[in-house]
Amino acid sequence: MKPTLLLAVPLGKTFEQKFTDRYNLTSDLKQREGVDALITIGAIPADGAFMDTFPGLKLICCFGSGYESIDVAAATARGIKVTNTVGANASTVADMAVALLLASVRHVVEGDDLIRAGKWRGGNVARLLFSPSLTGRRIGILGLGAIGRKIAERLAAFETEIGYFNRSKKADAPWRHFGSLIELAEWADILMVAHRADETNRHMVNAEVMKALGPEGQIVNISRGSAIDEDALIAALKSGAIAGAGLDVFEDEPNVRPELIALPNVVLTPHIGGGTREAFAAMSDAVLANVDAFFAGKPLPNPVA
Structure with missing residues (x-):
């Protein structure tokens, strides 16, 4: 009998077609009996009580790198394996991080608005024409995982200096490591937030970090x-x-706070960093690889626990 996979989020026909030969798929969120694996995203809560409603659940696969709302300890205690697709969309998210940085530093959105309003450069010409270049600036990266590395590699090509803070120093990283986020922020002109965010590091980038970054500082967040x-x-x-x-x-x-929307010095996008066709295909393949490996009794390609 084919294992049954419950899709907690709609992922489309292209995704489903990759699985239908080997698995039974259901999108009925009320179904509990007979579900062997849950395919979900990290933002959807799954605690121990939720897991207990699935008597046959053996595997939770997160579509994407995040698993912040999955109670991994509860899953482990119940013998349920947890996987993600870390790295599958790293290039796409890193591209978005660089796009947001350029848009913010070079006032791309503001310039677009002025052109559309027939105001050319508007009244604050100095703001548009004398913004700082990326060349020579210090880029601080919070979290040197798959995405953080891709950001570093891309921004190094802009003739910048790269530094990072991570839970541990990466022996193979050619960039400067800092012992704390505050030290990194004091050194950096720009802070790229790329670490795995969850309740253990909530509001890690706080007022103290922003003060250390300084009045010419920029922050880009593609994490959580x-x-x-x-x-x-x-x-x-x-x-x-x-x-x-x-x-x-x-x-x-x-929901995005009205205060953020009203500010002219922030560029906002609706969580689309990993949203390209190529990234979606790569994450689908990664989920399939995790599912196939699990039900074949092989090591998981991307185990969380």
Whole structure:
């Protein structure tokens, strides 16, 4: 009998077609009996009580690298394996991080708005024409995982200096390692937030970090909204404690705070960093590889626990 996979989120026909030969698929979220594996995303909560409603659940596969809302300890205690697709969309997310940085530093959105309004450069010409270049600037990367590395490699090509803070120093990384986030922020002109964010490091980027970054500093977040204290970020952007920000993620998605929307020195996108055809295909393949390996009794390609 084919194992049954429950799709907690709609992932489309292209995704489903990769599985139908070997597995039974269901999207009925009320189904509990007979479900062998759950395919979900990290933002959907799955605690022990939820897992207990699936008597035959053996595997939880996260579509994407995040698993912040999955109670991994509860899964482990129940003999349920957890996987993700870390690295599958790293290039796509890194591209978005660079796009947000350029848009913020070079006032791309503001310039677009002025052109569309027939105002050419508007009244603040100095803001548009005398913004700092990326060349020679110090880029601080919070989290040197698959995405952080891709960001570093891309921004190094802009003739920048690269530094990073990570839970541990990477022996194979050619960039400068800092012992704390504050030290990194004091050194950097720009902070790229790329670490795995969860409740253990909520609001890691706080008012102290923004103050250390300084009035010409920029922040880009393609991690999770919880990584940044949004109250502190709004205050810093309003007061000029930092110069600007580019955000693809928010604390209360899909709700974005009106204060952020009203600010002219922040570029906002609706969590689309990993949203390309190529990334979707790669994540689908990674999920399939995890599922195939599990039911074949082989080592998991991307185990979380």
